[in-house]
Amino acid sequence: MLDLPTLSNNGITLKPLTLSYANDLAEACQDGELWKINETSVPEPDKVIDYINTAESMPDRKAFVVIDESTGKAIGSTSFHDILPFAKRLEIGYTWYAQSYWRTHVNTTCKLMLLTYIFETLEYQTVGWRADIGNRRSQEAIERLGAKKDGVIRGNRVCRDGVISDTAMYSLVNSEWPQVKAELTKKLNENY
Template sequence: MNTPTLENKRVKLLPLTLDNYHYLLPITQEKDLIYYSPSDISTPEALKNYVEVALEGFNTNTIMPFIVFDKLKQKYAGSTRFGLINWKNKVLHIGWTWIGNEFQGSGLNMHMKFLMLQYTFETLEFEKVEFRIDERNQKSRKAVEKLGATLEGLLRKDTLMRDGYRRNTCCYGILKEEWPNIKATVFKPF
């Protein structure tokens, strides 16, 4: 399995590696960038560890990590990935997404998600995409709902955060048979 390069007129998603992750260092210094995540990217060492963990998952065929390049601004914007890839059941998660403040609200995330959903359903021919979001993270929940994902349930106190808090996680999903309608409506301009 190789991590593909996914690209349209607005964004390029390239494989995240130990050779390119350093482009993200300035973004990781933004305050509360991944406040609702159990991950740590706050120092160069923490970011390198974050990438190494993603690459370990890549080596076991359970993760495809990406570095995000905004073609409009001609800048690296952040990171995202396919994770918890279940090849047998044809289900994966899209997440671990973070982009710098200057890219938020610019439409970049919609372009990223379009490419990722299209690849999942049309190339990999998977049956389902899941998104897991901290219940408190209203901004991310609204963004996923805007994609046409359905709230499927709440996992209570399932994730330990860095500060010791146990968060509740909202589980959202998009099914393969829902994709054609979502593509034709939500992503019509694409």
């Protein structure tokens, strides 16, 4: 299975998620009361330790903590999951940031670092994303990255409220990466 690197760019660092970041993440998820969003995987503040332990115990998930270098604090998390080494495919998900970081350079920076690592270091062929069909904000964020919508899987997930929901699936393939990398780099240089 993959060993996670430490990645750093544009004032953001990604490191392997450990329990040492539990207090920061408990604070981050309260910024916007993110655990109340039905379609997300953000933990309740008092369940952050369980969230980290679950991430560490999943055999096909490798989780990062997202750190704002200006404060040294963890502001969210993201993961590689559904890792298929033989197919050279994985998904990026379980992504969340404190609400005050939404629509800033953070998501674009994180995805640029992760995609560069996946395509240029690991030499994987495909990266996937998924979002609840009702979570339009997440779908739009994935689309802004340059991913293509593959379709919808019907009835494959249960939301926090117990409702069974559909999942929108997206992907990016290696041949699309150079153009996407150029666009993400340009976006960061122009907007942030």
